[in-house]
Amino acid sequence: MRVLLFGPLRDLAGWRERTLASPPPSLAALKAALAREDLALGEALDRPGVQAAVNKAIVRRDAILSADAEVAFLPPMSGG
Amino acid sequence: MAAFCQGRRDVGAVVSFTGLVRGEDETVQALELEAYAGFTDLEIGAMADAAAVRHGLIDVLIVHRIGRMVPGDPIVFVATAAAHRRAAFEAADQLMDYLKSRAPFWKKSHGATGERWIEPRPQDYQDAARWDDVPAPGSLKDRR
Numbered sequence: 168m169r170v171l172l173f174g175p176l177r178d179l180a181g182w183r184e185r186t187l188a189s190p191p192p193s194l195a196a197l198k199a200a201l202a203r204e205d206l207a208l209g210e211a212l213d214r215p216g217v218q219a220a221v222n223k224a225i226v227r228r229d230a231i232l233s234a235d236a237e238v239a240f241l242p243p244m245s246g247g
Numbered sequence: 248m249a250a251f252c253q254g255r256r257d258v259g260a261v262v263s264f265t266g267l268v269r270g271e272d273e274t275v276q277a278l279e280l281e282a283y284a285g286f287t288d289l290e291i292g293a294m295a296d297a298a299a300v301r302h303g304l305i306d307v308l309i310v311h312r313i314g315r316m317v318p319g320d321p322i323v324f325v326a327t328a329a330a331h332r333r334a335a336f337e338a339a340d341q342l343m344d345y346l347k348s349r350a351p352f353w354k355k356s357h358g359a360t361g362e363r364w365i366e367p368r369p370q371d372y373q374d375a376a377r378w379d380d381v382p383a384p385g386s387l388k389d390r391r
Contacts, residue, residue: 173281174353175364223286239283245354245365246347247266247280247311247323 168232170197171239176217180208190234194219194226197238216243251306251328258305260332262339264325266346270318274358280313280322281353290351295342302338304329309342313352344374 168190177183191197202209211217218225220239221232232238251261268278282288295307306328316322325342329335348371356363 171283173283174355177281178364220283220286223283223289239286241283241351242353242364243366244349244351246345246350246371247352247354 168197168234169237170201171237173239174242174245176208176211176240176242179211180205190232190236193232194221194230194238197232211242212240217241248326251308251326255305255328257330258328259330260335261326261328262332262335263327264323264339264343265321266323266343268316268318268320268322271356274360275318275356276359277315277317277357278322279315279355279357281355282311282313283351287351291346294345294350298327298338298342298345302327302329302334302341304334304338307338307342309346311346311350311352315357341378344371344378347371348375 168187170185170187172180172183187200191200198209198212201212218241219230220226220241221230222237223239225241248261248263252258291309291311295309298304299307304327306326308324308326310324312320312322323343323346325339325346327335327338327342329338354365356365
C-alpha cells in the first residue's frame, strides 16, 4: 500500500510517500495508524477540507482498502 | 492554436487565455505548484470535457505548468474553439474560474519572509460558483 501526502500535509509530516509493510484494512484504520505515529499529522488529516483519494478516486466516507491500494491525502486545493 | 482551425469549416471562434505568475509585491520571489500525477490531469481533463459539453465546444485545450515559477512566467494556457464566440468566451472563463479555485493543485509562495501555502481568494470561489447549477445564496440578487 502506498500512502501519499500533498501540500501542507507533506510539509507537516516531512514525507511525500510511504510504502506500508502491514497495510491497514480501511481508510479509518490507516488514519488511526498514521496518527499513532504522528499525532500532528493525525489531527491534520481530520481537518475540514482534507480529502482522501483511493486509487486516484476521491472517497467520501470510510472505505475498505486492498493491500495494494494507493491512498492519497489531499488538503484543500488552492487552484493554480 | 493552428490545430484548432486547420481544415475545419465549423469553427468560427477560437478564444485563448494565458495566465502568468504575478508578483503580489516585491517580497514574492517564486511560486511552487504541486500536483498529483495521474489525478490532477484526470480531473482537469474531466472538467475540460464537461465544459465542452456544456458550452457546445468543438475543441478545448488546457496546458498547465507545475513546479517552481517566478513572476512573469506563464503558468496556464486555455484555448476553446466553438462555432460562435459566446460559447468560446464563456467556456474559457468557466475553465479559468475552475482552475483558479477548484483544480487539484497546491500552491506555495516563496518570498523574503519565507514560504506560505496559498488558499484561493474569496473572489475565485465566487467566480467558480457562478457556473454552478444550484444558485449560490445571494446570486439571485445579482441577476435582478
